[in-house]
Amino acid sequence: MKTSEQIEMTIDTALDSGRVTASNPEERELQELALALRAESEAPSPEFATRMDTMVSEGFPRPEKAAGGFVPKLVAGFDELIPRRITPRLAGGLAATVLAFAVGTATISQSLEGDVVDTTSRESKLTEAEPILGGDDQAQEALSDFQASDSSAATAAPEPGRLKALGEGGAAPRDLAVVPPNPGGGESLGARERKVQRSASMTIGAPADELTTVGRSIADTARRHDGFVLSSTLTTGEAAGRGGYFDLRVPVGELDATIAELSDLGEVRALTQDELDVTSSFESVEDQLKAALAERRGLLRRLENAATDTEAATIRSQLRRANRDVDSIRAQQRQLERQTAFAGISVTLEKGSGETGSATAEAFDDAIEILTGALGLLIRALAVLIPLALVGGVAYAAGRRLRRRRRESALD
Amino acid sequence: MASFEQLYRDTFPRVYAYVASMLRDRVAAEDVTAQAYERAYRKRFSYRPARGSAEGWLFGIARNAALDELRRDKRRASLEFDPEDLGVVPAEDQADLALRRETVRAALATLDPRDRDMVALKFAGGLSNREIADVLSISESNVGTKLHRTIERLRKACHENV
Numbered sequence: 001m002k003t004s005e006q007i008e009m010t011i012d013t014a015l016d017s018g019r020v021t022a023s024n025p026e027e028r029e030l031q032e033l034a035l036a037l038r039a040e041s042e043a044p045s046p047e048f049a050t051r052m053d054t055m056v057s058e059g060f061p062r063p064e065k066a067a068g069g070f071v072p073k074l075v076a077g078f079d080e081l082i083p084r085r086i087t088p089r090l091a092g093g094l095a096a097t098v099l100a101f102a103v104g105t106a107t108i109s110q111s112l113e114g115d116v117v118d119t120t121s122r123e124s125k126l127t128e129a130e131p132i133l134g135g136d137d138q139a140q141e142a143l144s145d146f147q148a149s150d151s152s153a154a155t156a157a158p159e160p161g162r163l164k165a166l167g168e169g170g171a172a173p174r175d176l177a178v179v180p181p182n183p184g185g186g187e188s189l190g191a192r193e194r195k196v197q198r199s200a201s202m203t204i205g206a207p208a209d210e211l212t213t214v215g216r217s218i219a220d221t222a223r224r225h226d227g228f229v230l231s232s233t234l235t236t237g238e239a240a241g242r243g244g245y246f247d248l249r250v251p252v253g254e255l256d257a258t259i260a261e262l263s264d265l266g267e268v269r270a271l272t273q274d275e276l277d278v279t280s281s282f283e284s285v286e287d288q289l290k291a292a293l294a295e296r297r298g299l300l301r302r303l304e305n306a307a308t309d310t311e312a313a314t315i316r317s318q319l320r321r322a323n324r325d326v327d328s329i330r331a332q333q334r335q336l337e338r339q340t341a342f343a344g345i346s347v348t349l350e351k352g353s354g355e356t357g358s359a360t361a362e363a364f365d366d367a368i369e370i371l372t373g374a375l376g377l378l379i380r381a382l383a384v385l386i387p388l389a390l391v392g393g394v395a396y397a398a399g400r401r402l403r404r405r406r407r408e409s410a411l412d
Numbered sequence: 413m414a415s416f417e418q419l420y421r422d423t424f425p426r427v428y429a430y431v432a433s434m435l436r437d438r439v440a441a442e443d444v445t446a447q448a449y450e451r452a453y454r455k456r457f458s459y460r461p462a463r464g465s466a467e468g469w470l471f472g473i474a475r476n477a478a479l480d481e482l483r484r485d486k487r488r489a490s491l492e493f494d495p496e497d498l499g500v501v502p503a504e505d506q507a508d509l510a511l512r513r514e515t516v517r518a519a520l521a522t523l524d525p526r527d528r529d530m531v532a533l534k535f536a537g538g539l540s541n542r543e544i545a546d547v548l549s550i551s552e553s554n555v556g557t558k559l560h561r562t563i564e565r566l567r568k569a570c571h572e573n574v
Contacts, residue, residue, distance in 0.1 A: 007560050048442045407480065
């Protein structure tokens, strides 16, 4: 019994040579059969062969619709280039393109979102507070006034339209236009002198190992501009919430210069400046003072003209109360003047990538951040695309099998 | 693929013979052969040598076109002998040659259509077992085994007919 390979070889020899070559009767019979089967093959007619030769040499020209003009020809040209069926390679290419597009779009979108992160809401948990309070005598005097008035000033809501917010967002606002300075805390508005309270808050980023140095520099800056540190905390070491908070007070005329100097200490991540018009409060206190002084003058006149001792005693008692009122109103007036004479600066110091003068490191950190974001998005996209691709692959294979079966049913 | 024209020159008579053996109709065979070459021409950029020989790829297209035609026309892939469809036997053919051809045709008619398809690919198409395996999407060893059995059946049928 011959193997299928031997039979194939015997047959192929006969087919290749076109004659019976074997000497073995069984092999001869096989070769004769193969040649007989070959002889059964029908040859194309010369007319058909000529027609086919022409079609092949002309590249199977399409009927009229494709030969009409430039556009149909162009469409036909593209049609030839585009495979009829979606091959796995084509499907893979399409999937990769879609994936790349999705990840690219998401990365750009994330990058843009990252540029407008509101850093003003950042919170730092302070664990080891390091006070850096200090200042000269003048500052200490002002400090007591501010401590007394801090709560009331802090709760005072800014008038609508008076709030000037600058540098909100992640972009370093060092070069941002600042609200025009207002030395002395007042501004002329027509005939009246406006009294304005000014304050600012800023967030500065500095390398973790320079937090202490930068913290001391913040306090020094306040003092250099005739200001002082109202309160401060600074957390260093390996704690997660490393950073600090500084509440500064500087003369209003020094506010812009102080902000500019503070901005040089690190990466300015946010800068906000507020103004609060307190002219009406000033005028109200002045009016109260005038009224109190007038009342006191009236009481003094009445005292001079008092007819009896009892009447004089009553007037003196009223005079003492009026004096207390005058003192109290004057204290309020002084307090308001100091509040407009000094501006508050709240500085939040954060550890971060904002190393000054290290653009390469910053770029590297940004790149890592973008890559990490892109990787996350890629994983998410794959989580969606892989099951889809699997289902699509199974459907494609099933479709091919079904189509083949249906086609081959013609042989049944 | 070296060139489509070269492939056409190498295969045209064999593709036609294979399609004709499937359809048993000269006109339909011409239409389907032309259609198969046109399809192959339009899809020539999708051919990947890694998937098999160009001849195997072309015969696959021709086979699909022939099967589509069979389905369309509700034709059966029977190899019933139709003297009108076959070439005229030259008058000088010897009597025993004519008898042998008659015997072979009768033996072919006893085969299962799928086996006849395989025999047509082998003897009319002149494909190797590897190429037949690519066209039918089965393994090469499977093709060898099936061909072996089919030829044995043909031989027996020929003996019986004689």
